[in-house]
Amino acid sequence: MKRNYEGCALCDGTWGDYWREIEGENTFFCCSICADAFENMVNRVKKETGWKKIDSVSIEGNYSKGRDCVATSGDNRVEYFFRHEDGVITEFRVKS
Amino acid sequence: MNLCPVCGEKFLDDEISTISSHFYSIALSSDPTHIMWLNRNISKTKMQQYALNDKFTEFYDFSKEGLAMWIKKRFVARFFNDDPNVFVIDMQQPSEYTIMGYVTEHYHFLKQWVKSCAYILGRTDFSEIQKYEFDNISEEYFGKDGQPAHVDLLLQMGESVGLKKVEVISSVPLEKTVRALRYWDHVCSSEHWLDAMVSIHSLELIADKNVKDYGAKYAYFKPEILNDGITKEAVQFLKAGYEADQYHSGDALKLIEKYARLLKMEREVQSYFLRSMDFFYGYLEARHERGKMYEEKL
Known part of the structure; x- marks a missing residue:
């Protein structure tokens, strides 16, 4: 899955050394909370869109502001916003 | 005496190097709370222990004001x-x-x-x-x-x-x-x-x-x-x-x-x-x- 961050897939930080398989790819995270949030967010996007797989995710924002994202799958594209608390999605809104 | 502002662990001395090395070693083990604190207060970018110590020295410095x-x-x-x-x-x-x-x-x-x-x-x-x-x-x-x-x-x-x-x-x-x-x-x-x-x-x-x-x-x-x-x-x-x-x-x-x-x-x-x-x-x-x-x- 293509991402806009080179560090932690959720927050772009480079501390820590936590890895989890996401969409078949071993993915770097700074900690387990970021991994939980990212994994839950990916599953939520798939549930909302009905997509089988996600090709790319681009994220802007942080914990307190929430995160504005764009995900793609083939020719399909979705824009959404989400927040999490301890890795659990607390707000999810599809924008377009 | 000093203590970690995240987990509250107490240190007998108040040297900056004690607290910065505490953060450094815990961050290596991917502890979420210490990493979040570093991201927010020091830097999101991982650095060497000596560089982190310099950043902590800067962060705790109140000598000017x-x-x-x-x-x-x-x-x-x-x-x-x-x-x-x-x-x-x-x-x-x-x-x-x-x-x-x-x-x-x-x-x-x-x-x-x-x-x-x-x-x-x-x-x-x-x-x-x-x-x-x-x-x-x-x-x-x-x-x-x-x-x-x-x-x-x-x-x-x-x-x-x-x-x-x-x-x-x-x-x-x-x-x-x-x-x-x-x-x-x-x-x-x-x-x-x-x-x-x-x-x-x-x-x-x-x-x-x-x-x-x-x-x-x-x-x-x-x-x-x-x-x-x-x-x-x-x-x-x-x-x-x-x-x-x-x-x-x-x-x-x-x-x-x-x-x-x-x-x-x-x-x-x-x-x-x-x-x-x-x-x-x-x-x-x-x-x-x-x-x-x-x-x-x-």
Whole structure:
């Protein structure tokens, strides 16, 4: 899955050394909370869109502001916003 | 002595290298809370241990402006920056639900506040500290100069937006509030009175009129709302806090600076302040959450 961050897939930080398989790819995270949030967010996007797989995710924002994202799958594209608390999605809104 | 502002582990010395190496080794093991703290306060980019030590030295340095100003600027950076606490955003245009959430969680905060002040009063022999805390307690529970008690003003503010006093008094605080109150109760009843003092009185900076002088992008609320948009009881409560807290926190920080120097406790006072500020951050989030709960219910 293509991402806009080179560090932690959720927050772009480079501390820590936590890895989890996401969409078949071993993915770097700074900690387990970021991994939980990212994994839950990916599953939520798939549930909302009905997509089988996600090709790319681009994220802007942080914990307190929430995160504005764009995900793609083939020719399909979705824009959404989400927040999490301890890795659990607390707000999810599809924008377009 | 010093302690980790995240996990509270105590260190016998107050060398910066002790605390920075603690963070470095814990960050290597991907601990979420320490990493979040580093991301927020030091850098999101991993660095060598010596470089992290330099960053910590810079972060804790108060030699240019003094300890009180260091506390003010760190507080502002945490609550009033470009990305303020969610409750600070709510307060820019407070709805009746914001006020309800504020009243409910703050009622529990005030009860603990008075206990915390009393612990400090009982655990110090310095009479100017005792007088300061006595004054603070009486203002919260009995009022001062003919003004109603702060807690009564709070409950009246709730009633003005339809929140019954009995509902507030019988409410159970939300988890983040409970966590914070438990922490303050522990610090004030068990730790050095000066660590207790900085842990609670630094928090009064939230309503300091002058936060913009210390680099704030936002204030606790826009002064215009005191003229329009909220009930007169809410105006009365906010005005009392706005005027009293600025005075309180300013005086308290002067005392804290003085005694931290005298007792050679400056470094640990800094860390206790940082730790308390994080609990306060969560507590303000609880006010927001409670407001949302009222909004969904009504």
